[in-house]
Amino acid sequence: MREGFGKTAWTLTELCTLFREEAQRVGAVVQEAGNWEDAFRYIIELAKARGVSLVAISQSSLPHYQELVQRLAQEGIQAVLPGEAPAQGLRRALTEAGMGISGADLGIAESGTLVLVRGDGRDRLVTALPPLHVALFSAHQLVHTLADAMVILKGWGDGYPPAHISLITGPSRTADIETALVIGVHGPKEVHILILKEREGKEED
Amino acid sequence: MKGLQVEIKRALRDPQLRVAMERFVSINTAARSQAYTEVDLQEIQERVRAMKEKALENLPELFARFKEEARRAGAAVFEAASAEDANRYILELAVRHGVRLAVKSKSMVSEETGLNRRLAEAGIRVVETDLGEWIVQLAGERPSHMVAPAIHKTREEVADLFSQVTGQPLSGAESSELVQVARRELRRIFLEAGMGITGANIAIAESGTLVLVTNEGNGRLVTLLPRLQVALVGYEKLVGTWEEAATILRILARGATGQKISSYVSLITGAVPSLEGYRQLHIVFLDNGRDQMRQDLRYREALYCIRCGACLSVCPPYRSVGGHVYGHIYVGGIGSILTAFYHGMEAAAPSLDLCIGCRACVEVCPAAIDAPRMIVDLRGDRVEQEGLPATRRWILRDVLRNRDRFHRALMAASWAQLPLTRGGPLIRHLPLFFSSQNKWRSLPAIALRPLRRRWTGERVPEGEVQARVAFYSGCLIDFAYPEMGEAVARVLRKEGLAVSFPLGQTCCGIPALYLGDRETACELAQQNIAALEEAGADYVITACPTCSMALRHEFHRLLAGDPVWEARAKAIAARAYDFSEFLVKVLGREGSERARGLEGRRGTYHDPCHLKRGLGVYDEPRELLVDKGLKLVEMMDSDTCCGFGGSYSLSYPGISRDILERKLKNLEATGAEVVATDCPGCVLQLRGGLDKKGKSIQVRHTAEILAEGLG
Numbered sequence: 001m002r003e004g005f006g007k008t009a010w011t012l013t014e015l016c017t018l019f020r021e022e023a024q025r026v027g028a029v030v031q032e033a034g035n036w037e038d039a040f041r042y043i044i045e046l047a048k049a050r051g052v053s054l055v056a057i058s059q060s061s062l063p064h065y066q067e068l069v070q071r072l073a074q075e076g077i078q079a080v081l082p083g084e085a086p087a088q089g090l091r092r093a094l095t096e097a098g099m100g101i102s103g104a105d106l107g108i109a110e111s112g113t114l115v116l117v118r119g120d121g122r123d124r125l126v127t128a129l130p131p132l133h134v135a136l137f138s139a140h141q142l143v144h145t146l147a148d149a150m151v152i153l154k155g156w157g158d159g160y161p162p163a164h165i166s167l168i169t170g171p172s173r174t175a176d177i178e179t180a181l182v183i184g185v186h187g188p189k190e191v192h193i194l195i196l197k198e199r200e201g202k203e204e205d
Numbered sequence: 206m207k208g209l210q211v212e213i214k215r216a217l218r219d220p221q222l223r224v225a226m227e228r229f230v231s232i233n234t235a236a237r238s239q240a241y242t243e244v245d246l247q248e249i250q251e252r253v254r255a256m257k258e259k260a261l262e263n264l265p266e267l268f269a270r271f272k273e274e275a276r277r278a279g280a281a282v283f284e285a286a287s288a289e290d291a292n293r294y295i296l297e298l299a300v301r302h303g304v305r306l307a308v309k310s311k312s313m314v315s316e317e318t319g320l321n322r323r324l325a326e327a328g329i330r331v332v333e334t335d336l337g338e339w340i341v342q343l344a345g346e347r348p349s350h351m352v353a354p355a356i357h358k359t360r361e362e363v364a365d366l367f368s369q370v371t372g373q374p375l376s377g378a379e380s381s382e383l384v385q386v387a388r389r390e391l392r393r394i395f396l397e398a399g400m401g402i403t404g405a406n407i408a409i410a411e412s413g414t415l416v417l418v419t420n421e422g423n424g425r426l427v428t429l430l431p432r433l434q435v436a437l438v439g440y441e442k443l444v445g446t447w448e449e450a451a452t453i454l455r456i457l458a459r460g461a462t463g464q465k466i467s468s469y470v471s472l473i474t475g476a477v478p479s480l481e482g483y484r485q486l487h488i489v490f491l492d493n494g495r496d497q498m499r500q501d502l503r504y505r506e507a508l509y510c511i512r513c514g515a516c517l518s519v520c521p522p523y524r525s526v527g528g529h530v531y532g533h534i535y536v537g538g539i540g541s542i543l544t545a546f547y548h549g550m551e552a553a554a555p556s557l558d559l560c561i562g563c564r565a566c567v568e569v570c571p572a573a574i575d576a577p578r579m580i581v582d583l584r585g586d587r588v589e590q591e592g593l594p595a596t597r598r599w600i601l602r603d604v605l606r607n608r609d610r611f612h613r614a615l616m617a618a619s620w621a622q623l624p625l626t627r628g629g630p631l632i633r634h635l636p637l638f639f640s641s642q643n644k645w646r647s648l649p650a651i652a653l654r655p656l657r658r659r660w661t662g663e664r665v666p667e668g669e670v671q672a673r674v675a676f677y678s679g680c681l682i683d684f685a686y687p688e689m690g691e692a693v694a695r696v697l698r699k700e701g702l703a704v705s706f707p708l709g710q711t712c713c714g715i716p717a718l719y720l721g722d723r724e725t726a727c728e729l730a731q732q733n734i735a736a737l738e739e740a741g742a743d744y745v746i747t748a749c750p751t752c753s754m755a756l757r758h759e760f761h762r763l764l765a766g767d768p769v770w771e772a773r774a775k776a777i778a779a780r781a782y783d784f785s786e787f788l789v790k791v792l793g794r795e796g797s798e799r800a801r802g803l804e805g806r807r808g809t810y811h812d813p814c815h816l817k818r819g820l821g822v823y824d825e826p827r828e829l830l831v832d833k834g835l836k837l838v839e840m841m842d843s844d845t846c847c848g849f850g851g852s853y854s855l856s857y858p859g860i861s862r863d864i865l866e867r868k869l870k871n872l873e874a875t876g877a878e879v880v881a882t883d884c885p886g887c888v889l890q891l892r893g894g895l896d897k898k899g900k901s902i903q904v905r906h907t908a909e910i911l912a913e914g915l916g
């Protein structure tokens with residue numbers, strides 16, 4: 001399934017650069033992380049800086065999420081996992097969380113777009129309700145164009161496309177009042193993207 | 206039609222609307238132009254057209270496939286023949302599930318069916334969640350734009366509306382504060398709603414997938430929070446594959462807002478489990494006139510529309526009056542066509558008249574949809590169904606069709622105007638042909654000696670005859686600006702051509718066609734074809750781009766179906782050229798003696814709509830003028846309509862004038878001493894406007910400039 005990865009005329013470094021430029025252009029913050037540890041540190045720093053005490057984590061899209069939960073707990077930051085919390089509490093927790101953390105299954109370099117495939121509606125809500133979304137993915141998950149992404153998505157699971165795929169490009173925005181661009185309407189006001197240079201663990205391959 | 210005129214007046218007098226429209230148009234146009242530079246628009250237009258055509262051709266199969274796949278993925282699919290069918294299905298669903306509150310992400314189809322009202326009558330509250338739509342809903346209005354529904358509202362008006370919701374005063378609030386109010390208020394509603402209603406931008410048949418695009422993120426919340434999901438989809442949204450969906454996504458956001466891709470694209474296949482576990486997804490496909498449109502090949506291309514809104518910001522009348530004047534949910538040129546099929550001809554009639562025929566929309570449309578052509582066809586259908594109003598009927602059928610009577614009437618008018626003209630080249634109170642006149646634009650006097658009286662026999666060159674051409678002048682040059690015709694003859698003679706003026710020629714019929722009188726237009730096409738054939742020339746040359754377009758494109762279209770006449774029309778079309786196009790493309794510029802004469806004069810060029818977008822000619826006149834020595838300074842929006850549009854400027858003087866004002870502003874900003882253009886109609890409009898303003902800037906036909914200094 002993953003054979004298409006990396007088979008492009010673009011080198012990974014070029015794709016990374018393009019992705020970063022494009023995502024920044026639409027207002028996302030893009031950071032490269034040497035390894036998971038770096039990424040976790042970034043998340044914790046960011047949470048502290050924003051005064052976040054409750055985060056939601058889309059565990060089905062994020063490898064090593066347990067480590068992250070532990071690290072957050074050490075800092076006194078509580079994490080809610082949609083796959084584990086009961087429905088009632090979850091609705092509340094998701095609306096109160098100051099940060100939503102997810103993986104991304106693909107990154108589209110030409111437009112700085114995150115593609116979320118794994119998980120269900122609850123995982124998507126992690127990236128939709130909190131005012132701040134942090135997404136992590138490995139550099140080798142970058143593709144060049146939307147068309148490249150579509151080909152991969154279409155054949156994702158035995159020809160049955162996943163139920164709810166989200167393409168996310170920058171924070172939520174509107175220009176509906178006097179054509180003035182305002183960031184942060186119904187979705188996140190801030191999007192931080194961490195690109196991991198280290199390949200994901202063996203369980204993926 | 207009275208209502209329309211009242212609405213137009215109101216819109217033109219609304220200063221806030223004017224400011225809002227200008228702001229929107231300039232920001233939106235700049236963003237789109239930038240985004241379009243990253244793609245090969247023409248290639249995309251061809252691809253989108255081919256793809257949409259294939260999809261519409263195979264629509265029943267595509268739909269069957271979609272239905273099968275979507276059902277397999279757990280969605281229910283309902284086929285609604287009418288708006289009422291769709292509304293009833295959704296209402297019953299809501300009642301069955303005890304829904305009291307529904308949230309909706311922008312769906313034009315739901316506005317088309319009047320779903321909100323229908324649900325409200327049953328006590329179910331529907332809240333719009335797109336910011337612009339919510340504003341419009343709170344104000345009890347209709348969206349005025351398909352992508353930016355509330356552009357006509359000021360920040361202060363929005364603040365007032367929001368104050369009523371929150372009970373807190375919000376006056377003086379910045380846009381960003383108002384957006385935060387919306388986020389807070391709507392967030393509560395999202396969490397309470399029992400039903401989420403969306404449209405779909407694309408429906409992918411091969412997997413039964415719906416594609417939903419938003420920038421605000423409301424589409425995601427509407428599809429992820431409520432337990433019950435409804436998507437209301439027009440059949441024309443179907444495409445075959447994911448790759449085809451990618452093609453649409455690639456251009457949709459660029460055309461709409463100048464983004465590479467919208468902030469959020471959701472691809473939804475079947476029911477998505479979310480907070481409370483498994484949920485329901487109901488997909489309602491709506492026909493409501495779409496199949497009739499699909500079956501009628503003249504109008505099928507209206508279904509190519511992906512609702513990007515690119516056509517609106519470039520539409521001069523839309524820019525002047527905004528969306529509400531169109532009277533229905535679908536606005537602009539494409540909107541009036543959709544309205545004709547979804548709501549009926551009567552509903553569409555006023556808005557069909559608003560199109561000035563400048564073709565700016567065709568140029569920027571991702572599917573190059575020829576809305577102006579379809580609008581003319583619909584006007585024709587309407588006249589066939591309802592007939593022509595009496596005066597118009599008399600002018601078109603009894604005067605225009607009869608060459609002698611028409612020309613005698615024009616001559617009578619030229620004598621009647623005498624006491625008023627005081628010998629000046631422009632007169633201030635006079636009928637333009639047969640209509641009453643406006644105070645904002647001076648009109649030319651009708652020539653005492655029209656071109657046809659001045660021109661006897663063939664005008665031959667000094668040396669050897671290289672080729673013979675017939676000059677087709679059109680009414681304006683013949684009767685108002687014969688000097689332009691003289692100039693054309695002088696330039697062509699200098700090129701070694703023998704130029705004749707076939708006396709059997711008459712009005713090209715476009716004015717009749719644009720008023721829906723196909724019958725008269727056909728009749729005139731035949732008269733002109735016969736006259737031009739008789740001249741037996743190698744080429745037919747025009748100096749009026751609307752006439753050129755008639756000769757090249759309209760005559761054979763009008764006469765299609767009559768094999769003999771169609772072939773005759775095509776033979777003329779193959780020999781017909783507009784003046785500057787002919788000089789550059791046919792005669793070539795090498796070794797031309799045309800150059801010199803204008804050294805150092807600062808000039809600008811106004812592109813006539815029908816020359817640029819009807820014939821694809823825009824470099825040629827510029828090359829000729831620069832060769833002649835003109836120092837060319839381009840004006841902003843040089844190819845935007847001047848507002849003339851023939852009888853349009855008489856039917857809708859307020860809009861015509863407003864369009865002209867914008868043009869003159871751009872024109873004056875260049876500091877040019879002379880404006881060149883290639884259309885007598887544009888000359889009339891520009892000269893008339895400048896004269897009224899007391900400006901001394903000269904307006905000349907390119908032919909007149911080129912003829913300067915020639916014997």
Ligand code: SF4
Binds near residue numbers: 513515566573
């Ligand atoms: S007609 Fe063309 S430009 Fe206008 S909204 Fe439709 S697709 Fe866009």
